[in-house]
Amino acid sequence: MQVYVIHENPDWYPPIEAALRAEGVPHEQWLLGEGTLSLDDVPPHGVFWSRMSASSHTRGHMFAKDHTRAVLCWLEAHGRRVVNGRRVLELEMSKADQLVALRAAGIDVPRTVAVAGRQQLAAAAAAMPVPFISKHNQGGKGLGVRRFDSHAEFTGYLASDGFEPPVDGITLLQEYIPAAAPFITRAEIVGGEFVYAITADTSSGSFELCPAEACATGPGAVREMFALREDIDPRIPARYADFARRHGIGIAGFEFIETADGRVVTYDVNTTTNYNPAIEAIAPRPALGQVARYLGRLLAEEQAGLPVGVS
Ligand SMILES: Nc1ncnc2c1ncn2[C@@H]1O[C@H](COP(=O)(O)OP(=O)(O)O)[C@@H](O)[C@H]1O
Ligand SMILES: [Mg+2]
Structure with a gap:
């Protein structure tokens, strides 16, 4: 087995x-x-x-x-x-799905509208306070993530060749969350337990924050961007662990931004989370080791549940 x-x-x-x-x-x-x-x-x-x-x-x-x-x-x-x-x-596959589930669990999320198709995007964007973010509903690695500081900027983008159509047809328009300090935090949950949190430096203005080595854009680029975060309020990952258990999520990374006025806003749930090798090398409890032990435990349970002779 x-x-x-x-x-x-x-x-x-x-x-x-x-x-x-x-x-x-x-x-x-x-x-x-x-x-x-x-x-x-x-x-x-x-x-x-x-x-x-x-x-x-x-x-x-x-x-x-x-x-x-x-x-x-x-x-x-x-x-x-x-x-x-x-x-x-x-x-x-759906950030809308993530956001409504988080919200239903009482977790603060950015105000968001999901717009199917291109026709109603302009009208929906006109109703958004600026600045706002657009992103793909089916995303990952910053797909379609852009910040708009004016409605005219968005209208220009929509009409341009640079418009990136989302693969499932759904674009999210989202409240821009101003971070108190220029980083986001990602908390890793494995088998219902919090493993560690990392920060990703956002001071460059980039929205592509994939921590996997395979996403690195140049030597050292990823390493300097991420750091282990030691000072996280334990209530935050505890909520994520609870959310993960309730939704049957075994392994996930939750991303959030803290604002100057005290909000903790969660905007992304990565269930195919990749771990940064430099962080893994220094983490007291590397996440991949936790994943392997978790899967090993489940395998032993499966084996124990089978009749003798079946494997
Ligand atoms: N509502 C928002 N306000 C401010 N920054 C955001 C917001 N949404 C996304 N970002 C920035 O863009 C990055 C990518 O967005 P995210 O929703 O995580 O998409 P992906 O799934 O492609 O990683 C985030 O890590 C964050 O730095
Ligand atoms: Mg993300």
Whole structure:
């Protein structure tokens, strides 16, 4: 029996594989995007971890999320143990889904409107106080994230060739959250527990804050941008851990901004979170080790639940 890692970007696999190997957890990757699923087949026993990314389409894997939907439905229909399963895939693929769920849990989120199609964008933007942010509903790695300081600027963008159409047709227009200091915080939750938080420096004005080494734009670029955050109010990650448990999210990174007037505003839930290697090297409890131990525990539970002789 083993752990199956379901994803579409092989570049993100080596650190995961190393962590699973270090913990002695048997594993295999399933790269989804194209393939055949026979609905009469019975899935193998094991633990399945979906890491299907909301930005998979930007790596040429147009149907990876749909393929994953079908595979996760199949696994869940057979009662298999799936970490970040069908429901979590929907959260990953829709920031609107994340924001309404966070809000329903009493967590402060930016005021946001979701606009399907391009026609009503101008009218919806005209009703937004400036500055505001536009972003793709199905995002990740800063897709379509822009700040507008005037309505004219947005109208110009909308009419220009530079307009980036969102892959699911939905653009979010969002209240701009002014940070008290130029950084955002990301809190990592694994198996219902808070592992650590990092800050990402936003002073350059960039909205592309992916911590994975594979996202680095130049040597050292990522390393200097991220730092471990020691002074986090423990009530913040405790709320995220609670939210994750209630939504069946095994592994996720929650991003938030603190404002000068005391708001803690959560705006992104990453369920295919990548960990920065430089941070992992100095963290007292590296997140990937926690992931490997968590998956190993689930695997042992699955093994124990099977009749003798079945593996
Ligand atoms: N409402 C907002 N107010 C201020 N900054 C924002 C807001 N939304 C996003 N940002 C900035 O843009 C970055 C990317 O936005 P995010 O929603 O996390 O998209 P992605 O999923 O692509 O990472 C954030 O980390 C933050 O620095
Ligand atoms: Mg983000």
